Amino acid sequence: MLYRESGDFSSTYAEDSQTFPIKFDRYRYYFVLFVAIAVIPFMINDYWVNSLFLPFLIYAIAAIGLNILVGYCGQVSLGTGGFMAVGAYACYKLMTSFPDVSMLIHVLLAGLITAAVGVLFGLPSLRIKGFYLAVATLAAQFFLVWLFNRVPWFYNYSASGQISAPERTFLGVNITGANTQAWATYLFCLMFVIFSAYVARNLTRGSVGRKWMAIRDMDIAAEIIGVNPLRAKLTAFAISSFFIGISGALFFSIYLGAVEVGEAFGIQKSFLVLFMIIIGGLGSIFGSFAGAAFLVLLPVVLKIVGVDWLGWPTDIVAHLQLVIVGGLIIVFLIAEPHGLAQLWRVAKEKLRLWPFPH
Amino acid sequence: MKDQADGYITADGRQIGPVVMEMKNITLRFGGVEAIKDISFDIREGEIRAIIGPNGAGKSSMLNVISGFYVPQEGEVWYKGARRAPMKPFQVAEQGIARTFQNIALFEGMSVLDNVMTGRLTHMETGLFWQSLWKGKAEREETANREVAEKIIDFLEIQAIRKTPVSRLSYGLKKRVELARALAAEPSILLLDEPMAGMNVEEKEDMSRFILDVNDEFGTTIALIEHDMGVVMDLSDRVVVMDYGKKIGDGTPHEVRNNQAVIDAYLGVAHDD
Numbered sequence: 001m002l003y004r005e006s007g008d009f010s011s012t013y014a015e016d017s018q019t020f021p022i023k024f025d026r027y028r029y030y031f032v033l034f035v036a037i038a039v040i041p042f043m044i045n046d047y048w049v050n051s052l053f054l055p056f057l058i059y060a061i062a063a064i065g066l067n068i069l070v071g072y073c074g075q076v077s078l079g080t081g082g083f084m085a086v087g088a089y090a091c092y093k094l095m096t097s098f099p100d101v102s103m104l105i106h107v108l109l110a111g112l113i114t115a116a117v118g119v120l121f122g123l124p125s126l127r128i129k130g131f132y133l134a135v136a137t138l139a140a141q142f143f144l145v146w147l148f149n150r151v152p153w154f155y156n157y158s159a160s161g162q163i164s165a166p167e168r169t170f171l172g173v174n175i176t177g178a179n180t181q182a183w184a185t186y187l188f189c190l191m192f193v194i195f196s197a198y199v200a201r202n203l204t205r206g207s208v209g210r211k212w213m214a215i216r217d218m219d220i221a222a223e224i225i226g227v228n229p230l231r232a233k234l235t236a237f238a239i240s241s242f243f244i245g246i247s248g249a250l251f252f253s254i255y256l257g258a259v260e261v262g263e264a265f266g267i268q269k270s271f272l273v274l275f276m277i278i279i280g281g282l283g284s285i286f287g288s289f290a291g292a293a294f295l296v297l298l299p300v301v302l303k304i305v306g307v308d309w310l311g312w313p314t315d316i317v318a319h320l321q322l323v324i325v326g327g328l329i330i331v332f333l334i335a336e337p338h339g340l341a342q343l344w345r346v347a348k349e350k351l352r353l354w355p356f357p358h
Numbered sequence: 359m360k361d362q363a364d365g366y367i368t369a370d371g372r373q374i375g376p377v378v379m380e381m382k383n384i385t386l387r388f389g390g391v392e393a394i395k396d397i398s399f400d401i402r403e404g405e406i407r408a409i410i411g412p413n414g415a416g417k418s419s420m421l422n423v424i425s426g427f428y429v430p431q432e433g434e435v436w437y438k439g440a441r442r443a444p445m446k447p448f449q450v451a452e453q454g455i456a457r458t459f460q461n462i463a464l465f466e467g468m469s470v471l472d473n474v475m476t477g478r479l480t481h482m483e484t485g486l487f488w489q490s491l492w493k494g495k496a497e498r499e500e501t502a503n504r505e506v507a508e509k510i511i512d513f514l515e516i517q518a519i520r521k522t523p524v525s526r527l528s529y530g531l532k533k534r535v536e537l538a539r540a541l542a543a544e545p546s547i548l549l550l551d552e553p554m555a556g557m558n559v560e561e562k563e564d565m566s567r568f569i570l571d572v573n574d575e576f577g578t579t580i581a582l583i584e585h586d587m588g589v590v591m592d593l594s595d596r597v598v599v600m601d602y603g604k605k606i607g608d609g610t611p612h613e614v615r616n617n618q619a620v621i622d623a624y625l626g627v628a629h630d631d
Contacts, residue, residue, distance in 0.1 A: 203489055206489045208486060214468075218466075224459075225476055226452050227476075228448045235486065
């Protein structure tokens with residue numbers, strides 16, 4: 001009886017198509033927003049920000065981006081790491097070339113540059129599908145990492161081949177470099193998360209989203225009702241890469257500070273984000289958050305339980321994490337391909353009727 | 359019934375308009391196989407035009423030529439008084455030609471409402487920027503198109519299932535949703551590829567009523583392929599009969615029924631070889 005829709009009537013189409021049509025959902029959403037913006041920043045310290053909040057927020061953006069491409073448009077991509085690297089290096093070049101410009105502009109521009117690169121690597125998607133497209137994006141992954149390793153211009157000819165973020169500000173507050181405050185970096189990333197989720201949700205419930213889903217579900221029928229497949233797929237690649245580029249830029253500049261491309265943006269990163277949306281739920285914005293939260297929380301929880309409480313060796317706990325993630329991927333692919341988001345939906349459907357079975 | 363240059367009046371008194379689509383000497387080959395051999399026929403505004411023939415006669419190929427999946431090797435397609443250049447299916451859709459498929463081709467992962475709304479895509483043109491904000495133009499356009507979609511949903515009596523995922527529906531309902539999606543585009547020509555395949559008698563009656571109502575209320579020109587002869591003879595104004603890629607008959611149901619070539623094609627003739 002906690003969760004119900006009785007008494008909620010929508011009398012206009014606009015009301016009916018809003019994101020949270022049920023009042024209870026709406027209030028919970030406002031509550032979460034309030035806590036995220038006005039409560040958490042006062043309570044966190046460096047440890048929580050760096051081990052939990054920043055990776056969660058940044059991966060959530062990447063997961064939203066990849067979910068648009070894979071979950072909504074049905075184009076499998078293994079190039080997430082490469083596209084995040086594009087965002088990171090674009091951000092680095094912009095930060096070092098225009099030191100006085102606000103970080104907000106840099107990150108957004110990095111997203112746009114990644115979008116352009118994404119469109120370029122999305123071009124083969126018109127001809128190839130499924131596994132073959134996955135292999136093509138895999139090529140993008142390896143090519144991009146190779147490019148950032150081999151062309152010194154990208155890392156400003158630094159001796160180590162790494163890029164490291166200089167001190168930059170947003171609204172006068174340091175958010176990159178050595179002297180940052182936990183709350184500032186958190187709020188900066190949170191801003192982009194809210195922006196990404198808002199834009200992604202609006203796009204996916206409108207006509208663009210329907211075009212993507214039509215292509216995903218049956219491309220021939222999509223074409224017959226007037227969807228230009230090339231344009232639909234390329235917009236998906238562009239929007240998806242835009243978000244992934246933003247997350248790459250934040251990952252480098254805010255979270256890590258210094259990056260070696262093969263290590264930070266290798267193929268493992270592509271798989272990590274892909275696992276997030278598989279576990280979280282393909283074709284769901286909430287699923288992107290759930291998957292990111294799950295895979296960021298898992299190692300932290302395992303470390304606390306395994307190492308701190310039970311006193312196991314660290315390497316065993318690290319391996320255990322791989323076993324659990326691998327097992328969960330298999331379970332989810334077989335039992336619930338729509339992931340945590342679908343479990344959540346089913347739970348809500350049951351709660352609406354609870355305690356009655358029908 | 360009298361045939362005139364700019365239309366005719368049907369047996370039940372409907373006024374049929376001028377030719378809206380004309381196929382001129384269409385030949386379609388797949389390698390050495392000629393699926394369609396030199397076929398010409400026309401579709402007039404407001405009529406229900408049936409294409410019939412035994413299996414493998416090339417009916418579906420013909421529909422695919424009209425909807426742009428196949429480009430014929432020879433012949434011309436004329437649409438609304440102009441020769442149509444070879445175009446992609448989505449461009450054909452933008453010209454106002456919608457269709458359904460023999461095997462249901464709905465978007466299984468979406469709700470009924472979303473499926474019907476995809477039919478409105480050719481009418482929606484707000485850019486990415488406004489859509490990403492869901493304000494102003496984007497919201498107005500969404501609401502306006504939702505109204506049209508709801509009208510179609512009302513018309514086909516599928517209000518109760520509008521939020522249901524399509525994958526949960528029965529076969530007959532899926533067929534109806536597919537018709538709704540095609541109708542939502544407000545097409546000038548509606549192509550139906552075996553709209554009654556696999557249905558029981560009641561579902562067929564429902565579907566026939568919907569087809570007649572669509573033609574009557576929206577004035578939509580309909581071209582359909584169907585195997586159920588009773589339905590075809592009752593519904594259609596004029597019938598094209600195909601066999602082995604050739605046209606063997608064309609005319610009113612009555613004329614076609616008494617055509618010796620048509621009877622031979624359906625019942626078979628004794629060959630002396």
